[in-house]
Amino acid sequence: MVINLVPLLLSLITIFIIFNPSAIAVSETTVDQHQILNTTSQWLQYFPPSLNQSTIEFSIPTIIAAVLSFLAASISSAGGIGGGGLFLSIMTIVAGLEMKTASSFSAFMVTGVSLANVACNIFVRNPNSRDNKTLIDFDLALTVQPCLLLGVSVGVICNRMFPNWLVLFLFAVFLAWSTMKTCKKGVSYWNLESERAKIRSPKDDDGIEGARLPLLREDVGERGMVRFPWMKLGVLVIIWLLFFSINLFRGNKYGQGIISIEPCGGLYWFLSSLQIPLTIFFTLWICFSGSVQSNHTSHNNNQDSEKDIGQNKFMLPVMALLAGVLGGLFGIGGGMLISPLLLQIGIAPEVTAATCSFMVLFSSSMSAIQYLLLGMEHAGTAAIFALVCFVASLVGLMVVKKVIAKYGRASIIVFAVGIVMALSTVLMTTHGALNVWNDFVSGRYMGFKLPC
Template sequence: MNLTSAFFTPPNFLGGSTSDATKGLGYQYSFSADTAHYKFLSFPLSTQETIGVVLISLMNMLANAGGIGGGGIMIPFMMIFLKLPIEVCIPLANSFALISSITRFVINYNQPHPYRPWRKIIDYEVVTLTMPMVYLGTMLGVQISAYMSQLLLVLLLQAVLIYTLYKTTQKGIQIWIKENQKKQGHLPLIQAEERKREIKRSRYTTSISRIRNAEPSEELKKITAAEGTHFTKSRILKIVSTFGVLFVCLFLIDRANEGKVSSSAVWNDVVKVLSFLFFVTFCILETLLSAKEIRQIHFIKRRDQYEFDENDIHFDKKYTAGFLISMCFLAGMLSGILGIAGGTIMSPLFLSLGMLPSVTAATNQYIGMVSSLSVTLQFMFKDKLNYGYLLFMGIFIFLSALLGLKQVNRLVKKTGRQSIIVFIISFVLFTSFMILPFKYAVQED
């Protein structure tokens, strides 16, 4: 059961009976719509399967270097080269994204912000704001996709990829030019723009400082201490509560779909609707409370003259928080509709708001780690995971993610160019644009 599988019955993409003999990775297995738990793999691999493993590892390495997970990008490769049905590929792709995001989190656990070393590289303010609406958007997206034709899905997918590819490449070029100007010492235009931004910010700070002393308060000390750690009571409570409400709602919906809540079909429908509405209400309320909390944090930072980085996202105005929340909800919904990683859409969004590429990559994959964990646990609960492929491919996923992270960190440190990450994202988006339509072509076959 994925985030919204309880709301509708997935179509049978395989055609024919619910059990088809399909050639797996070195053995024959029987696919059933009720289970994807097969025998372990046997060897040797065929040439086609070996090429598939290599390509999947390569794409995973690049995707993780860019910080966008890449689970959805692997689906067409698994379908084309490994001859797996989409019902098997989707749970595996989510599990691979989870492995990659956990790898990144562990490897970069102590990595500080590149210009503010007392902070962690993950922007937890963005995480706090976006997580509930990303969950909600994904749920609605998967529901909507059940009523969309394959042609419409492909057209929408291509439109989204073209737009995100354009915006990401545009941002990469801007960062590249800025980096060149800094290296060459030609900064008149950049300095002028930064001066305007700083004047605008200082007006607010000055007006507050006239009333209060600019010395750091206990409130600011608590804020900076929280920025230097990954786990706080507040963050853990929010994640656990969201997971708890999500699983309770999905459990009730699943029971209602099976007719186990009541013998009356009407009451089962009422339980499904109320459970869904409760989760919607919970996500909206949690987001509103988080937005209020973060705006208060930024008020304290301004008041006490906190040292912002020039690429920080500022939430002093309701518009900024509202825009980010709305766009991440839309990104989650598009992710659910199109079956691609939410990071493919959210990375260009974060970059367009001025977030540093390295911070974008780390923040994006943290969001992906939490959401992928939720989906993977549900697939495990419903016995939809092929553990043979998961164990075998998981090794390559881990190693390729590790290699991608190590190499991109080395390149960024050596060259001082954050634009490298942006161009990697652009390449992965371009590859998605070229290869993902095959996912639907193979699915139709």
């Protein structure tokens, strides 16, 4: 799917050069760096015709944005992440929407991707579980979700206070580091799968079948009806509703909510602070209840992974809080940030993908509903893009599952995460750098700001 994306991007560059040859005209003697940056900024004014618009119309850039969104959703679904970084870049650079409108579209599109992923995995049995648990690790979701939601709220406040150049720098450094670690983990999984395939005897039918199994082992003779954790799902829904209610009554910094309160007044900050005791209560209750089990690890290093998860049981909320803060700070979903962390502590790629998509569904749906309640325009068009991403996600999941079943290469899930993160890093960093340059040229204030 990435191969299909490359010629399309090259075609866009070619079209731009044909219709705007002056943009690449340089002096025969010297190349002025200032002129190059200005020329690059001017490109955003030509394609699409009205950059940073608050409306979206049926046009060639819109069609191209839909095609790119389909490809991005297909890749993102394989890794179980929402792909918000790619969708934001596509809707701002290609469709030409302003960041606020693009963010609302991205929330709907991520919801579509996550919904398809969850629908395909929610009742699937984890072959590594001896008590017929689902592929989605509800224990991990319970442990991570409260701190992740709190972190997003803190990150949004930091986003208002930090200058754009600092946010861009932190984003580029963190995602570059995460991309490198994820790809390194993918190579490690690939080598383990290759070693296991060599150990199996090609003349043995069981060996051939075993070489094709993914990183999760299949416990033969212990299959049965999937034990669905309705109680844990109910707790997750309650947590989601509580956080959603707080955000609904609080509104945004402009006082836009279901009740009329003073923007950034005492009641605003009181409602915001209620998220802290809620997070502490649910996190301590979940951790001390002993619900986190070590039954979703990769079987190639099962005992070591179980030991690591047991030691990191109380570190998971801290990691989730950090991922949430970074997600809110950068304006992307937590899936792109929490997925590498889960992979690093030994969670199998299949479980990581299913669990991350499940958690992203909660956060993205919360954002989408808030946009609707706050009077979002073009909700119908956003729903169409969400439907496109939903179908693309189903296609991507079917392809990935067939590849894993045929070749036993679950490491492609890890590589899919790395591809999405790498593309997001390049696209969002480039777009952000142009905005920072425009702020510098126009003489805008580039220091720290108050939260309100």
